[in-house]
Amino acid sequence: MRRLNAALTFRLLREADAPLTMAQLTRGTELSRRTVELILADLLADGWVREVAVGSTGVGRPPRAFAFQPDNALFAAVQVDTHSVRAGVADTHGRLLSSERRVLSDYYDPATTLEQAVDALNAALVASGRPVGVVRAGAVAMPGLIDDEGLVLGLVDAPTWTGVRPSAVLAQAFPFPFVGDNDANLAAVGERWKGAAQGLDSFTWLLAGARNGAGIVIRGEVHRGFRSSAGEIVRAPAVGMSELHEHPLGGLTHPDPQERARAERIVERVRSGDRDAADLLDEFTAPLARVLVTLVWTIAPPLVVLGGGLEVAADVLVPRLETALAAEGAPAVPIRATSLGGDAVLLGALHEARASVDDELLRAKS
Template sequence: MPPVDPAVMRRLNATLTFRLLREAPAPLTMTQLTRGTELSRRTLELILDDLTADGWVREVTVGSSGVGRPPRAFEFQPGNALFAAVQLDSHAVRAVVADTHGRLLASERRVLGDYLDPGTTLDQAVDALNAALVASGRQVGAVRAGAVAMPGLVDAEGLVIGLVDAPVWTGVRPSAVLAQSFPFPFVGDNDANLAAVGERWKGAAQGVDSFTWLLAGARNGAGIVIRGEVHRGFRSSAGEIVRAPAVGMSELHEHPLGGLTHPDPRHRARAAQIVERIRSGDREAGALLDEFAAPLARVLATLVWTIAPPLVVLGGGLELAADVLVPRLEAALAAGGAPAVPVRATSLQGDAVLLGALHEARASVDEDLLRAKA
């Protein structure tokens, strides 16, 4: 076996220590670090000196028994690098700037002038992100990477290969367009895929390796995670089962409760009023819920019998009706003899997509984060 390059080994050790500190929920002592990395104390001290000098960690005081000096401990500094995310839909664009832990520092939203004009839409995305950067109070040089999320079939390189009702977007790579306006790289993906990533990082699917994230109504989409990775399938079409005519999702596009997932807040507000009527026992509103739940249950049954995820997460606005919708869906699955897969509402409200985008922006440069100071 050829000898290991010392420079490569130092980098691997530094990366291991960096990631351990970054993911830790609290400061780590030297003892915890040596156990977690299996590195010698001297090696760790040299790595921590570099990480401290570059602003990634700081030494902090933790509690002690009162005998002798307190143990040395180190805390990760998530604000040392920032990340950007942009979410596009047919109504608006939202841009955010966040720290390494995904904590939002600034958010800006713009109502789109013409979604069917990709150039104009992406100009508005640039404007929104520039405004978010200003609002964050940080220099643009602190941003290491960005990500853009949008509906439709989006391949692994961020290229739009199909978008229902807006074929003009086919062949556009929004991440490449945005990268021309900012001094940092961008990645791009389908919004439901990124919502699933965000849910696993910060939401209802934390600690779950396989699950499906689903929205249905005025917007339809599914993000499928298998063994910790987004499943794309042939031509990135996995999860687009919601388009299949046989499952009847088209019935929900104009349904009054379909407004829960509409990109326009006015439509969502009207649907939310119906949900309130359902909660109060209104029979007419209850009938609307039955109409809405039936085709959605068919989609769930198809997913349960094919992918068999151990968890389904409802999002994109469906969480607003979770208390009345989830029992209907679970009862329908049970009546059809489907496995009793738990159905939960997102715990991230409207931020799942953006958090997933931030996670993927971070992941896209994860190997480079230690190469230069923020």
């Protein structure tokens, strides 16, 4: 019970936007003042909180208030795609302190790719200016089928990755543990934490084009399904998403910045009224609409978030998708662009790294 009470107090302080008074803590935790004082003594001793001055009411002593110290622990994240690896270091509030990117020399060679991931994360740690000892955990995001232990079950066009556990490889290179998951799943986690899906317990995060993926959140948890394949509906031949791999607008989700730039120029032409560019967008929308209709009729999420680069075209893409849903008689599920840009996956990985060691971070005494 002591540990549970400590966890409740810890999380209340961590998620607060401002220092909390003793009265706010006892009210928020529904614990006695004495219990909260004992927990705060542990958290103060371990550096998780500090006591701060607040304005006096003019009557008696000013209330005691406590602020969380988000940089008492840092978390690391690594995002791997077919073109590059990005590594970042953040505090417990998800504020990114540093990030580094490396262009991959051979994505199809797991050993070489993970060596470059280690190099990128080492560089990010140096750039953060903080000692590696304050990093408590890391997470790695990969495309493909990843089970809940971080094992790669399958990766389209890259069978050499099957059976590799990237989180275990990275954990051997750093003095902190790693977890791993699919990148679309982690993008959904990041979106719920910091992005367009804040406050929602259920929604779907989607990208399509040169890369395809879906992260499905139901009742606050990523829905993995059998062999972690729930979001891989985008790979089903019947929905035709493979048509988008080589489509000019598929470059919106391409990991190579030059390919993305080419696709973004087409979007600009659509905005300027270019008929040929608009036709290309209509071609691109059709298979994407088919997978959306399937998701809406089966999962019926209260929100669909477009990310991975699709957000760049949201103003011209979303109306077409809404029209397609209406033409099918499907529920009018809201469609929004990610508010996190290219950081959704990295933020989701940071969140999962933090979640993986929440209990250990408390170090509450039994």
